[in-house]
Amino acid sequence: MPSYKLTYFDCRFYGETTRLIFVASGTEFEDILLHMDHKDFYVLKSTGKLPLGQVPILEVDGRLMCQSRAIQRYVAREVGKYGSSNGEAATIDEVTETCDELLENAAPWLYREQDPEKKAAIRKEYLEEKGPHRLSYLEKKLQSNPSGYFAGSSLTLADLAVFNILDILNDNMPEVITAYPSLLALKAKVAADEKIAKYLTTRPKTEM
Amino acid sequence: MPSYKLTYFDCRFYGETTRLIFVASGTEFEDILLHMDHKDFYVLKSTGKLPLGQVPILEVDGRLMCQSRAIQRYVAREVGKYGSSNGEAATIDEVTETCDELLENAAPWLYREQDPEKKAAIRKEYLEEKGPHRLSYLEKKLQSNPSGYFAGSSLTLADLAVFNILDILNDNMPEVITAYPSLLALKAKVAADEKIAKYLTTRPKTEM
Numbered sequence: 001m002p003s004y005k006l007t008y009f010d011c012r013f014y015g016e017t018t019r020l021i022f023v024a025s026g027t028e029f030e031d032i033l034l035h036m037d038h039k040d041f042y043v044l045k046s047t048g049k050l051p052l053g054q055v056p057i058l059e060v061d062g063r064l065m066c067q068s069r070a071i072q073r074y075v076a077r078e079v080g081k082y083g084s085s086n087g088e089a090a091t092i093d094e095v096t097e098t099c100d101e102l103l104e105n106a107a108p109w110l111y112r113e114q115d116p117e118k119k120a121a122i123r124k125e126y127l128e129e130k131g132p133h134r135l136s137y138l139e140k141k142l143q144s145n146p147s148g149y150f151a152g153s154s155l156t157l158a159d160l161a162v163f164n165i166l167d168i169l170n171d172n173m174p175e176v177i178t179a180y181p182s183l184l185a186l187k188a189k190v191a192a193d194e195k196i197a198k199y200l201t202t203r204p205k206t207e208m
Numbered sequence: 209m210p211s212y213k214l215t216y217f218d219c220r221f222y223g224e225t226t227r228l229i230f231v232a233s234g235t236e237f238e239d240i241l242l243h244m245d246h247k248d249f250y251v252l253k254s255t256g257k258l259p260l261g262q263v264p265i266l267e268v269d270g271r272l273m274c275q276s277r278a279i280q281r282y283v284a285r286e287v288g289k290y291g292s293s294n295g296e297a298a299t300i301d302e303v304t305e306t307c308d309e310l311l312e313n314a315a316p317w318l319y320r321e322q323d324p325e326k327k328a329a330i331r332k333e334y335l336e337e338k339g340p341h342r343l344s345y346l347e348k349k350l351q352s353n354p355s356g357y358f359a360g361s362s363l364t365l366a367d368l369a370v371f372n373i374l375d376i377l378n379d380n381m382p383e384v385i386t387a388y389p390s391l392l393a394l395k396a397k398v399a400a401d402e403k404i405a406k407y408l409t410t411r412p413k414t415e416m
Contacts (some may be wrong), residue, residue: 052306052345063295070301077294086285087271093278098260137260 004029004075007044008056010036011206012168013103014068015056017096018075020160020190023199025079033204069100076157088151095141095150095158098134099165105130106165110172110208123173131169131176138162139180148186155193163190168208212237212283215252216264218244219414220376221311222276223264225304226283228368231407233287241412277308284365296359303349303358303366306342307373313338314373318380318416331381339377339384346370347388356394363401371398376416 004022008015010033022029034041034055045053051066058065058074065071076082076092083089109123142150142162150158166187169177177183190196212230216223218241230237242249242263253261259274266273266282273279284290284300291297317331350358350370358366374395377385385391398404 051302051349052342065298065302067302067305069305070298073301074294074298077297086282089285090273090278090282093281094259094273094275097275097277134260141259 001028002061002078003059005032005059006030006056006071007032007034007058009034009041010204011208012164013107013208016164016167017099017157017161018056018058018068018072019203020164020196020199021072021075021079021081021157023195024155024160024193025081026195027075027079036206069096072096072157072161081156081160083151083156085152088156091141091145091151092156092158095138096161098138099161102131102134102165103168106168106172106208110168127173127176131173132179135177135180135183139182142182142186148182148189150186155190159186159190163187172208209236210269210286211267213240213267214238214264214279215240215242215266217242217249218412219416220372221315221416224372225307225365225369226264226266226276226280227411228372228404228407229280229283229287229289229365231403232363232368232401233289234403235283235287244414277304280304280365280369289364289368291359291364293360296364299349299353299359300364300366303346304369306346307369310339310342310373311376314376314380318376335381335384339381340387343385343388343391347390350390350394356390356397358394363398367394367398371395380416 004027006015006018006022006029008018019029019031021027034044041055044050044055049064050057051064054066056066056068056071058071060074065074073082083092105126109119109126113119113122142148145151147153149155150162162183163186166177166183170187191200212235214223214226214230214237227237227239229235242252249263252258252263257272258265259272262274264274264276264279266279268282273282281290291300313334317327317334321327321330350356353359355361357363358370370391371394374385374391378395399408
């Protein structure tokens, strides 16, 4: 069994999907949480250890990986959560890349933009356009697969990535996700998974 | 042999890496080029056929795929250009995601920003910070593998994605890539590949 050590901020954003893959597959990993005040991040960065000066990073038996999406796919393949065919993997990629866009577009109104007026305008655009555009695509995509999961007949990286963005949106802009019954059913199903449910009660409560 | 039909604008940006994978592997594909004036794109969009209202899309025996990175990985897996282990695939992912960031960060000064002053400032930041930050990571990564390719001992998606961003930068900001001898050697090696070389002489000349 390889030794996995994930380092990321004490929040969900770009690191949580990987944590959820570990949890859902019952794979042990060391979960190193950097405080959101960035102090321990800057200490880590000053060592020159971070390949791109960013987190998350994943160490697997001493090998260091960077780039959040590369990490989540690596782990998903490793534990069998990346579909069972190239077609299923492609569906998972289409879905996770749409989740990445939903996350990227949320960053300005969640934390990057400081000017209250600009922040409000970006938030409004997300609520009315950017969010619904991608969420309705995901809703349709999920409905096209009779199993209630995005790819094949069991839980994959795609479902966990969607769970994560819905979970973050639910805490910060709940009104944007109410119109998507299939996505909400998936969110509830993932949350009810025995291993995930246990993890959700113990993980730190974070804003994003 | 599946029938592949790729639809994208008559430019390199988000579609060319997939074209290069087809070419390098000797796989036939239909290359549908939409004119940059967007007229035929809007006609296509109005049919409601585009899952996210965007191109590129790929049709494989009637199945429709979207999201450029999902498409390029699907094709790379299909034709054996995605490495021969999970570790190699992770390296390929780390590299391609860094290329994606280089492309994304180039978009504002290449075409998105219209204000000349803002455009110049964004361009300067790319030349002095954003570009070198990622290009030096790629240079180091390439140097860590003795074969001269990014993953394993043969050409993969990673090398083609890097070729594409270097090719675009070479045409628009050549000074940003001069400090990376290993990347330039890879660019030359890819360009000299018999199938790629032939393709490069026949493809349309585009700005980006």
